[in-house]
Amino acid sequence: ELSLFCKRDVNGVGVLYDLLRSPWLQALLKVKPSLSARPVFLGEQCLQLASPSLCHVEIVENPSALLSAHDTVAQKDFEPILPPLPDNIPENEEAMRIVCLVKNKQPLGATIKRHEITGDIVVARVIHGGLADRSGLLYAGDKLVEVNGVSVEGLEPEQVIHILSLSQGTIMFKLIPVSERPVSNQTTLYVRAMADYWPLQDSAIPCADAGLPFKKGEILQIVDQNDVLWWQARQVSDLSACAGLIPSNHLLKRKQREFWWSQPFQPHVCLKSTICECKILQLPDDMQIDEKCVETVELVITCTHCLAFNIRYFLPFPAGFRRSMRLCRRKSQNSQQPCYARCPSSCYSVAAAPYEEVVRYQRHPTDRNRLIVLVGPSGVGVNELRRRLIGMNPHHFQSAVPHTTRAQKSYEENGREYHYVSKETFENMVYSHRMLEHGEYKGHLYGTSVDAVRTVLDEGKICIVDLEPRGIQMARTHELKPYIIFIKPPSMSCMRQSRKNARIITDYYVNMKFKEEDLQEMEDCAKKTEAQFGQFFDQVIVNDNLQEACVQLLSAVHQAQDEPQWVPATWICSDTQP
Ligand SMILES: Nc1ncnc2c1ncn2[C@@H]1O[C@H](COP(=O)(O)OP(=O)(O)OP(=O)(O)O)[C@@H](O)[C@H]1O
Numbered sequence: 001e002l003s004l005f006c007k008r009d010v011n012g013v014g015v016l017y018d019l020l021r022s023p024w025l026q027a028l029l030k031v032k033p034s035l036s037a038r039p040v041f042l043g044e045q046c047l048q049l050a051s052p053s054l055c056h057v058e059i060v061e062n063p064s065a066l067l068s069a070h071d072t073v074a075q076k077d078f079e080p081i082l083p084p085l086p087d088n089i090p091e092n093e094e095a096m097r098i099v100c101l102v103k104n105k106q107p108l109g110a111t112i113k114r115h116e117i118t119g120d121i122v123v124a125r126v127i128h129g130g131l132a133d134r135s136g137l138l139y140a141g142d143k144l145v146e147v148n149g150v151s152v153e154g155l156e157p158e159q160v161i162h163i164l165s166l167s168q169g170t171i172m173f174k175l176i177p178v179s180e181r182p183v184s185n186q187t188t189l190y191v192r193a194m195a196d197y198w199p200l201q202d203s204a205i206p207c208a209d210a211g212l213p214f215k216k217g218e219i220l221q222i223v224d225q226n227d228v229l230w231w232q233a234r235q236v237s238d239l240s241a242c243a244g245l246i247p248s249n250h251l252l253k254r255k256q257r258e259f260w261w262s263q264p265f266q267p268h269v270c271l272k273s274t275i276c277e278c279k280i281l282q283l284p285d286d287m288q289i290d291e292k293c294v295e296t297v298e299l300v301i302t303c304t305h306c307l308a309f310n311i312r313y314f315l316p317f318p319a320g321f322r323r324s325m326r327l328c329r330r331k332s333q334n335s336q337q338p339c340y341a342r343c344p345s346s347c348y349s350v351a352a353a354p355y356e357e358v359v360r361y362q363r364h365p366t367d368r369n370r371l372i373v374l375v376g377p378s379g380v381g382v383n384e385l386r387r388r389l390i391g392m393n394p395h396h397f398q399s400a401v402p403h404t405t406r407a408q409k410s411y412e413e414n415g416r417e418y419h420y421v422s423k424e425t426f427e428n429m430v431y432s433h434r435m436l437e438h439g440e441y442k443g444h445l446y447g448t449s450v451d452a453v454r455t456v457l458d459e460g461k462i463c464i465v466d467l468e469p470r471g472i473q474m475a476r477t478h479e480l481k482p483y484i485i486f487i488k489p490p491s492m493s494c495m496r497q498s499r500k501n502a503r504i505i506t507d508y509y510v511n512m513k514f515k516e517e518d519l520q521e522m523e524d525c526a527k528k529t530e531a532q533f534g535q536f537f538d539q540v541i542v543n544d545n546l547q548e549a550c551v552q553l554l555s556a557v558h559q560a561q562d563e564p565q566w567v568p569a570t571w572i573c574s575d576t577q578p
Pocket residue numbers: 319320321322323324326376377378379380381382383384385498499502503504505543544545546547549
């Protein structure tokens with residue numbers, strides 16, 4: 001594990017943090033006093049765990065060693081009292097092993113199956129960190145002969161499970177050990193789940209109770225990938241827990257695809273997304289725009305047919321106008337049902353990997369600041385928060401100056417309102433993936449470039465941009481290492497209160513109060529955005545009280561720069577930079 005981190009040049013603090021929290025270190029620290037106080041016999045023939053709670057096992061191979069060990073141990077009183085070994089063990093049962101496990105509230109942590117060829121009941125897998133694993137006595141491939149004195153020959157796995165469920169106290173297995181124990185040469189891997197998973201709803205999982213449910217965005221520690229279909233993992237937020245089964249990368253991808261294709265009407269709708277021509281919604285003709293005396297504001301139009309296209313308009317409006325423009329278009333938008341209303345939430349992620357490998361990263365003080373990306377439904381207060389944050393310390397926080405192909409006006413300065421470039425230059429920037437977002441308005445192109453963000457970062461400042469969720473993918477690069485903050489609306493009742501006096505368009509144009517439908521739209525949009533892009537959010541801030549949200553934003557921005565965070569491994573491994 002450590003060598004893995006070293007190779008990735010991960011900051012030592014993160015490694016130390018993980019190391020100190022690792023369950024095996026905690027366990028070692030716990031048993032150390034007992035180990036120094038009493039001898040533990042560890043040998044090929046006899047293995048007796050002195051731990052009062054677990055188990056004991058004798059391999060009936062060398063009776064004298066067995067007796068000697070037994071005598072020594074028998075002088076001590078251990079709790080709970082384990083049952084005596086059966087005395088009718090035939091001499092030829094050399095490879096037979098008897099394992100007693102003391103049942104507690106925890107599950108046994110092993111699964112069994114019927115061998116496809118021999119029909120024997122065998123241990124299918126031992127769950128990492130579970131009772132059986134900690135005992136070190138059960139291995140995948142061990143053949144069960146008896147459970148609590150009952151022969152399992154001819155029984156179905158379910159019947160064996162039934163016997164186990166009825167047993168109280170200790171469970172005694174008689175088994176034939178697997179001839180070759182699996183050698184685990186796995187390194188621990190950390191991944192971000194890019195999809196939700198509910199084992200209880202998965203009929204294919206070998207044992208639903210052993211499954212680990214997870215939600216997109218959660219960080220998982222993968223401890224076992226021996227099985228091509230079912231991996232074992234733990235939530236990084238609870239590393240002391242025993243691992244659970246999760247579908248492997250390959251399997252989860254297959255499941256996503258199957259689910260996607262099984263949705264009624266959905267395949268043709270989504271297939272369209274790869275071929276459809278974006279139908280750009282036009283601004284209402286009667287909108288009067290005075291381009292003077294206002295700062296730049298982005299107007300975002302997402303194609304209602306295909307979410308793959310995201311057109312962003314940059315208009316010389318005061319901040320806050322973005323929303324008004326959207327409201328004006330609402331009629332035409334509502335007439336077309338958006339793609340995400342008809343697609344399963346996994347629609348977007350169907351082509352993406354279900355797990356993203358991540359590592360703990362902490363920015364070095366001499367490194368460039370991480371890009372801060374704000375995402376949120378229209379009207380939630382993204383612009384307001386950004387404006388306030390920059391206003392707190394304009395020397396430290398800054399937006400990126402957009403590019404445009406429109407002509408420079410007399411009162412404008414190149415590089416202040418916009419970078420004025422030719423259409424050819426702009427298009428070259430788009431083709432060479434140097435635009436985070438771009439769009440067209442009244443025949444002119446507008447866009448935010450990576451160069452503009454880089455300029456802010458190179459000055460040692462923190463660059464704050466707000467992007468439509470579709471733009472997140474473009475920004476997620478090794479160079480920018482964006483920290484994505486989702487600005488979420490509070491509940492409807494809270495919004496009714498907090499937005500009582502808020503205006504969705506500035507005084508300059510229309511001063512409109514939030515209507516009930518505006519709030520509802522905000523809530524719906526937030527839900528959809530979270531469902532579709534939640535896996536990318538590093539932080540979620542609920543914007544109820546503006547002041548509090550602003551404080552939270554400031555703290556999140558500092559956390560992003562100064563505290564260890566999980567980031568995609570490709571951002572750190574220089575040889576695989578995207
Ligand atoms: N927590 C809040 N309490 C009260 N009013 C708020 C709060 N947050 C934002 N507002 C107000 O709501 C209005 C819309 O906010 P803002 O313009 O920042 O939204 P936005 O998310 O940028 O939306 P759009 O993208 O459509 O511009 C503004 O008048 C703003 O002052």
